Amino acid sequence: MELPIHERVNAMNLASMAAPDSIIPLFEVADSALLEASFPSHDCTIACDPTWLLLEPLAPAPAVATAVAADPKPSAPSGERRRLCSDVDCKSQARAFGKCKRHGGSKRCAHAGCDKSVQSRGLCIRHGGGSRCKIASCTRASQSLGLCKLHGGGRPCAIVGCDKKAHMKQLCRQHGGGDRCSFPGCDKWVQRLGMCLNHARDRAGDDDFFYSSTES
Template sequence: GGKKFCAYHGCVKGRLIGGHCAQHGGGKRCSPPDCNKLAGVFGKCLAHGGWRKCSVPGCTAGRAVQSKGRCGSHGGGTRCSEDGCSKVPTWKGKCLQHGGRIICSTDGCFKTVTARDGKCFDHDGRQQCTYPTCRKRLRDTDRCPEHRQRTGCSHSGCTNQAQPKSDRCSEHSGVRQCSTPGCGQRATHRTGLYAEHRGITLCSHPGCTRHPKSSKGFCSQHGRGKQCLYPGCTARADFTHVCAEHGATPCSHPNCTRMAYVKDKCNLHGARRCKHEGCEKQAKLRGLCIAHGGVRNCSQEGCTKRAERGGNCIKH
C-alpha cells in the first residue's frame, strides 16, 4: 500500500511504467524511434506534436489550449462573469474593468491596492518626494536622488557638486588619488597608485597583458598545460610539445581535430561511457554518469543529496 520507488539502486523517486522513474528510463516514451523523451498527448513529446491544438482553423496557439478545444484567444478558458464581457477574470470571477481587483481600504478611494496594508499607492503612509509631479518614495531626505539639490564643493576654487551627505566633491573628499602625473584615478593600493600604475608583473606569454595566476608567471589562459612550440601557435600541446595541427597524434574519431590521449582518442571520445542502457554521457563514478548516479551521496544517514566537501552535502 506504500509508495513504490524506482527500481534503480539508491533512487527514492516514484516509479513509472517499466519500474523506473523518468530519469532512469521509466514512463512512456515518444513514439519516434530516435526520440527518448517522455510522451505527452498522442504518444509524442512536445517537440514532436504531443500537445493539443486549437480547433479554430488557422490558429497556431498550440499548447495555449485551455478548454473547449480552444485557446484563450478563441474562447477557451473562463471569462469574466459580467454579461457581454469576454476578458479573462483576475479576482472573484471578474476582470479588472468590472471589479476583479482589491480596492484601497481608505474611505472614498477606489484605486487598486499596492501595499500589504490594503492601501493604494497614495494612502500607504510612505513619504513621497516633495518635488511637484514626482511620486517616487523617500528614505532619509525630503526629495528623491533625481530632484535633490546638491551644494557645491567647499574646496577653494572647485566648481564640482558635493557628494551626498558631504560638503566636498569626490576629488576633494579626502580620497587619495593616484600620484602618477596626469592620472586622475582613485588610488586603490597603499602605495598611492592606481592599479595600472603599480608596476604589476604581467603574464610571461609574449604579447599578453593579463596578470599572472600561477607561480610560473602565466595567466589563467596561458598557464593551463604546455603550449605548442610552433611559431605563432597558442594551442595546447601534448607530451611532444606540439598541438594536433602541427604534429601531435590526432583523435581517431571521424571529423575530430583534438589531440589523442586515451587509446588514439581525445578525452571527449575516449573516456568511459555510462553503463546505463542508452546513455552516451561520460562516466564519472562507478561506471555511471552524474544523471544516473555517478556521484557520491552525503554520508549522513537517510540523506540522498550530493556530497560536496568532507563527504557531506551543503545542508549537513
C-alpha cells in the first residue's frame, strides 16, 4: 500500500538527516505529484529538473597555506667581515686607515717625536700610557696582578723550580725563551731587530725608541 504524500516526504527527510554525507534524492525524478505537493507555490509551467534537488556532501575545506620562512640573509664574505691590513704580507686585522695597529692603523703617542701606538691617555706605554705598576714610585708598565716584572708581575717560566719570568714561549731566557744578539761576537740577549739593545739602537739611530725596552 502506497503511503500518503506527506508521510513519504517526512520519510525522505528523515533518511537525508540520518546519512548527511550520502547523495540522497528527495524525490523520484518521475514523481511530479510528490514534487507539486512539497512545493505548492512552484510554477509548473516552467520546465523543472528534479535532479537539482540532489544533496551532495560538502567539499573538504582547503588546507590553510602555512607561511614560508624567508631565506636567511646571506652572510657577508670574509673579506667584508674582517678587513686585513693593507701592508704587504700582513695578516692582522685593519683598525684604521686600512692598516693594523702595528703598521699605523691607530693613533700615535702624543709625546713629541714618538710614533708608537697609543695605549691610554693619548700616550704609549713608554711615555705613561697603559696601566702602571702599583708599587709606590715605580713607573714601569704592569704585566699582571698590577705589577711590573721587576716586582712580581708577568708569567713565570714553565720549567719546574725556575722562579724567573717567561720571556718567549713561556720560558725564561736561560731555558730557551730568548735568542742571542745577531751582531758578531755579542752574546747579549735579543731586544730589538734581532739584536741586543745597544746594537739595535746603533743601527736604528733612535735612542728614545729603544731606550728602556723592558717597559714596552
